[in-house]
Amino acid sequence: MRDDMDKVIVERPRRGGGVQGDGRGFRNSRERGSHLGMKRGYDRPKWLNENLAPLKRWLHKQVHRPWDKVYTELCSGIDRRSTVQAHIFEHIDQFVVRDAVMRDGQVWVSASWWGRGGRAPLEEASHVELFVHPLTGILLPNRRLREARAAQRARYGNWAEQSGDKPYAVYHVIDESTQWHRVDGCWFEITLAKFPARAGATQPEEKCYDVLRRCLVTRSGAARRPAPGMPTHCGLYGRNDVYAATKRQLGRREVRARLGDDA
Structure with a gap:
């Protein structure tokens, strides 16, 4: 010391x-x-x-x-x-x-x-x-810390699903690069960006920070099987070639104007 x-x-x-x-x-x-x-x-x-x-x-x-x-x-x-x-x-x-x-x-x-x-x-x-x-x-x-935390997230996901408050609800596609996601009861506007192309076969993939998943991701990592209880990358965005580049919380009026009672 x-x-x-x-x-x-x-x-x-x-x-x-x-x-x-x-x-x-x-x-x-x-x-x-x-x-x-x-x-x-x-x-x-x-x-x-x-x-x-x-x-x-x-x-x-x-x-x-x-x-x-x-x-x-x-x-x-x-x-x-x-x-x-x-x-x-x-x-x-x-x-x-x-x-x-x-x-x-x-x-x-x-x-x-x-x-x-x-x-x-x-x-x-x-x-x-x-x-x-x-x-x-x-x-x-x-x-076994990683497995224990994954199991805890899975238990929370099951509880949230039963209570009607899913941590990752069904997203809404606004356009090709914009989606709305409901996370912990709040709606966010997510701007998608495509993964950068690999410079060469021997070059490592460039890591990009996903603001929704809160971690660094790569194109090949997005296609891998996630930890137990966590949604797949394709399940979050509907595709594996993009990641969440920016995130903006939406106002209540803005959400109701577009989604109505679904909000």
Whole structure:
């Protein structure tokens, strides 16, 4: 761990604070309390602004090491006697599950971030990236994380379909390069662009960012079979030779004027 890890994580300006308008109206009103502090009605509270990304990257680099040694090294780099630095240890449980148990030869972890709802097998925990093995005490990555998150998306898709609010509803074709898509209850105008042609047979395909799928895609990747629970590229746009280049949220009046009751 770098020597100035505590400064990288903690020493950032706190957010919030500052004067929020004139508080004299509240202080002179009948709704105020009988005893008020000097800042009541004027300020808003501040909150911490930690940069936890370096801590998360450092923990991912410590996999396959005994957790006791990792924790010892972490304590040596961060002073727990400092109130601000000690707050960092409250975020460790967001990145590492330390209370895993063994049941019938399987590793079970908390079913949610906050430890509510009992426990679940590790392969079903979509929120667990790192965990401490309950028998060996080794820090290990969740190698089934991708499958767990795909299954979670599939469960959400089934629930949304039953409730009538599909995350990816049937799109409407406006013209050859424009489509309307309903995503999470909001309508967006998608501008399609064709994948660039490959320069040569030996040259790699150019990657393009799809604003609807929120990932980099290629022509050959668009034709591949997607992860479980995710729609196919052709199912989203009706063709595999285009991707979503731009996205614009539509207004309610604009949608109703064109789609009517279908909106």
